[in-house]
Amino acid sequence: MEVLIQNIINALQWGSFYALIALGYTLVYGVLLLINFAHGDIFMVGAYIAFFLVIFMLGNIGLDPGITLALAVPLTMILTSGVGVTLERIAYRPLRRKGAHRLYVVITALMCGLILENGNLALLGASRKRFPELLETTVYRFGDVSVTNLKIIVILAAILVFFFLQFVVTRTKIGMAMRGISYDKFAIPLMGIPVDTVIVFTFILGSGFAGLAGLLFAMSYPVLEPYMGALIGWKAFIAAVVGGIGDIRGAFVGGFLLGFIEIGVVAIFPSTMRDLFAFSILLLILWAKPTGLFGLARHQKI
Amino acid sequence: MKRFLKRTALAAAVMVLAAFMLTGCGSEDENVIKIGFNIPLTGDIPKVGESSKFAAEMLLEDINSQGGVTVGGKQYKLQFLYEDNESKAESAVNVALKLIDQDGVVAIIGPNSSKQAVPAGGTANENETPMISPWSTNPDTTKDRPWVFRAAFLDPFQGPVAVNFAAKTFGAQTAAVIFDISNDYSKGLAEIFRQEWEKKMGPGSVVAFESHGTKDQDFSAQLTTIIGASPDFIFVPNNYNQVALIVKQAHDLGWQGPFMGSDAWGSAELMQLCGDDCKGQHFSTHYAAAGAKGDTKVFIERYNEKYGYTPDDVAALTWDAARLVLQAIESLDQWPSERSAQRAAIKDALGQIDEFAGVTGTMKFDDQGDPIKCAVVVRISDQGAFEFAESVCP
Amino acid sequence: METGNKLQRNAFALAVISGCVLIILLAQFKVINLYIQSVIMFMGINIMISTSLNLVNGNMGEFSCGHAAFLCVGAYVSSITSVLIMAPNDITGAPFLPPELAVLVFPISVFVGGVVAALAGILVALPSFKTRGDYLAIITIAVNYMVISGIENLSVVGGPRGFMGMKKVVKSMYELADIPWMMIFVALGTIFCVLIIRRYVSSTYGKGVNAICQDEIAAEIMSVNTNKVKLVTFMLSSGLCGMAGGLFAHVVGYVNPQSFNILKSTEAMVMVYLGGMGSLSGAVISAVFFTFLLELLRPLQILKWVIIPFTLVLLMQFRPEGIMGNKELTDVFPKLRKYCRFK
């Protein structure tokens, strides 16, 4: 019983990261139908930005860790969204203007991810970085179940971000514009909606929360390396699709679902078989629901 | 018709030209001895490649500042060629072929991980070029390959060292293992450990045997299972970057007991990444950096001064592997003029080395080209230094 | 369309074959060294990988991100077949057949690898009846992970330690006659692969693939059995890729499941989109170009992996449809039509 509860907490924490990154995927996809494969690496850049900010604030200015954290959250999000917007501006937008097939934009995104990864490796060298501790880790114990304060923060952050994004997308004007663009890119500009502004806003949101995920990730798993975003990026993409890509709820549920599947498979089956079982389960889910959990099949009129 | 034939001829000519351009033309200097390094500067483990390269560069400066290597009374300059194998098997084969055929090296150091060392070893053996892998622990790397050697000890030796030490020091009856399923080093060692432990403590005494993937960052599910099985200690034959996360997460999940590690822990970065969590743990390795004496101490200090961190085991093993080659060259009566003869001479000389005093201990090669050397168990002190705890010799 | 005499029409094919023969002769007389030979062999294998993926991602318009899975299946199956039959090993002990037969057994084992990979292709083909686009992409990624994880758990074939022994088979071919056997087989495999794909896409049967890509509903209504065409195309694509895997395993002499991870699939995707979706000659050109670039920039070490993606991003900005677009060489240089036909 304790093991079960412990594993549910583990899955909630791990799923939170998938959910946070998957939300970024799904936002951009929802608007542009673009799989932004660089998103995992934007997450990595976010973690590094957080690292340098924190080192600077702790070391050079000598701030208190608590204040540092409070400052690092908004700063990381702003700087990381800058990275995302830059990518959109210099790599994706020209292609979009030229009317390139969407898969070429996807490949460009993949290449941008590689540039970020390897550029980081070339600039900073192969040494991994340790993220300094900003929060005194407190382990709360209930019988055999342990929870740290950090885990609770991570889970809460994921849930808050979800509600925030759900609110932005469904209740605000710009959110409506975002949904509109995904339905018809040609009609929306005719309605007087500045498409490029909306797209930039989408990238700001997606990359900003990737930055937040990077910061939280670096606090929970304090070993930073240039390739840290690659695998988790792919898996978050999978989570977003299983949830039904383009839907905020889908990304959120898909992220937690993937977290639960991975942790659950390890807990029940021999852990050596994890990928085999976890991906078989995902395959079966997509077999049963070919457009993901929340994805609506867009019916083609004949 | 004529025009068509002309064009075909032209196309063929262009192809041939391109082929020749690829071949390039290395300048042949009689007084230079070239040694190739087949190392992963990019890909999964760039840090390993970097350490190897740093150690090699330090050695190269040493030798060439003294005028080079002396063979048969004549001095030859050394040249090291570093090629990136991207941590891929096919790339390692290409690099080996490039070093052998294009650059004309007399010996190859690397690749480091078995995934590349096994195929590259095959290539080196076929093309009769001596190769020393500093770090590979897969028996297949050197098996039935007279031209291939290695500098690290094998899993069947290291496993029992860990088993005996843990049984004695921790007084443990039961053990748990967490390892990297995609990393053959980690998996091989984990399996040998389980085999040895159960031989010693009876079947079922390894209470949990859990795995994860190479790029994983969350180990909480595996650790929950392990802690639920309440073993006396956890054996972690993993790379140091994963160790840092595993140990921290285990502590977050309430684990208080000891950890036992393997030689892949032996990196200066371990303490930087792991911090307080790793203090007091033990691992088996090639050498203890803290309290080292003689050459080892000099090596560590100089490396530290030059690159700003204590050398890890890859650096030390690369240093030893390169020095093994140099010792083999220096032991020759004279330097043959033919390249194939040079390579053969080095291979024979390597096999005949009686005793080599390296920074990772004294060693010599057995029939397979595997080293016979001692292992040490170190304890991570409260200052974060790797202190000598025990030495085990075969 | 029928212009020129027969010799002229087949001139391109003749040029390709004589080019291959020339390279093999150069290898035989040691004009080009082993390294160049190995690079050329990887070019051939990459051509097979990119053209076979192009069939699915280009012609059929799907987005398969897990092509390396089939490379993996082909590599393992053909290695196991050839090693079990031809080389002493731990499982069956002494070889079944005398080493002289290696020359025959090797191509058969590569073919067997292809057949099993084609069967693995069904895993992706069946879901494609119901879903497509990004959802199918996920299924291919999942299959990629499942294959790797499955092999890592099979300790009979070495698990994560990998599988070897193929060099012994290759060696017994060299003992029979000292000619560059592997070059010959890779050349044959590449020509076979490109020829089969060309014949497939130029037939009315194969044009159904393009019809599915452009309008699946219209294709179904216009009597194209879309499910069957999808199944055949996926199996053909994965089967040819499996053969590439068989050749790969024997050239390298060692296989390891992690050699076929998602990064390998990414490389295959890059080659396809670099060449231009649906362009067979584009896929060939980009595979050659990409392999060449990878080797050429090797001395740059880490910077290589910054420069290559950067080059590709730039290329996309200037040619957003890849090198060839969806055209063939004959469309770009109409004069070539005299010498060959691609469609």
Next chain:
Amino acid sequence: MSLLKVEHMTQNFGGLQAVSDFNIELQGGELVALIGPNGAGKTTIFNLVSGFYTPTEGSIRVNGKDTRGMRPHQVTALGVSRTFQNIRLWKDMHVLDNIRVAQHYRMGYSIWDAFARTRNYMGREKEIDRISWKLLEAMNLKEYAYEVPPNLPYGLQRRVEIARAMSIQPQLLLLDEPAAGLNSRDVEELIELVRWIHDTFHISIWMIEHQMKVVMSLCSWIKVIDFGQTIAEGTPEEIQNHPQVIKAYLGDDTI
């Protein structure tokens, strides 16, 4: 045995009854129209007949064979061909290939023949080629054989789509609003074309059309549906004066 026999065909989408109790019987050689206001369920009926949907209730028989459970390409192979409301040509294939691919069901060779380029393959491909060219010539499309559809004017695209449907060599041709989006000259040509097809090939043609000019000048029998229900059927003259039809089109409260 009748060419097409539809009995009590009903189709529900969730709670919505798109088609209810629809009946029709074609013996072969007729020219029939299906009319009704927008959203009446006309295209749904075509989708049901061409096998794209399976009816909730009722049966569809083509030449006596029940098409229930058949995939659309199998229904097409029985001789039922169709065009689409919004033109659905394969945009990247030239006109000739568009015609060729539509003959998939009678290729008559296997994939192995294609790989090996056997005699059978060569013969069948030649035959397909011959039929395609003949059809293009008959439909006055020969000069556009190597054009891709987006480069053709709309009227010609319609013509290509009809040619593609004809390459199936159908016994029943379903035309879904063939005159939609055509200018008056194109409409004249279309009427001419449909009449010519009907007279030359002696097949049944069943069309959905809003332009009364097309319907009245071509069709001998008209069925009218509204909200999925058949409200009237008869000759053009009967339909023109049918009170329910007028009500359906113009609404209840007309003076």
